[in-house]
Amino acid sequence: FDLSSGINAEYGIAIIGNDGSWGQIEREQVKMLGSDVGCPLNPATPYHKVGEGYGAVGLEIRPSATEEKMQQTLRLAQEEHSKGRTVVVNVALGKSKFREGSVSV
Numbered sequence: 001f002d003l004s005s006g007i008n009a010e011y012g013i014a015i016i017g018n019d020g021s022w023g024q025i026e027r028e029q030v031k032m033l034g035s036d037v038g039c040p041l042n043p044a045t046p047y048h049k050v051g052e053g054y055g056a057v058g059l060e061i062r063p064s065a066t067e068e069k070m071q072q073t074l075r076l077a078q079e080e081h082s083k084g085r086t087v088v089v090n091v092a093l094g095k096s097k098f099r100e101g102s103v104s105v
Contacts, residue, residue, distance in 0.1 A: 011056070011086040013077050016047045019093040043092065051088025063092045 020043025026036050048058030057080045059073050077087045 013081050013087045013089065014051065014056075015089045015091055017091055017093045018043060018045070018047060019095055021095075023095060046090065048088050048090040051086070054086075056086040056088045059087065059089045061089065061091045063094075065092075 021036075021041050022039045026039035029039060030036050046058075046060070048060045050058075052058035057077075059077055061070050061073050065073070073089065077089050080087050
């Protein structure tokens with residue numbers, strides 16, 4: 001975001017899957033090292049506000065969002081992008097086994 005704002009370039013739509021941790025890294029790190037140090041994060045961190053700080057449109061999808069609300073937010077992201085705006089969507093996620101077994105430490 002810093003680069004795109006610094007050179008006035010369109011970045012597009014960034015969707016940040018926020019599971020409140022470095023989840024993919026944490027899984028393997030705990031197996032290998034027996035510790036999750038450095039992996040837990042605050043799930044309430046407003047990453048969309050970081051994007052706004054760099055001039056992007058910041059949007060958020062909270063865990064309580066209905067499917068209709070999610071679709072509205074993603075449509076808004078597309079509308080803003082069609083106007084040439086960079087958009088950051090902070091999407092709250094639950095824990096998952098996404099990419100389990102990949103080396104990410």
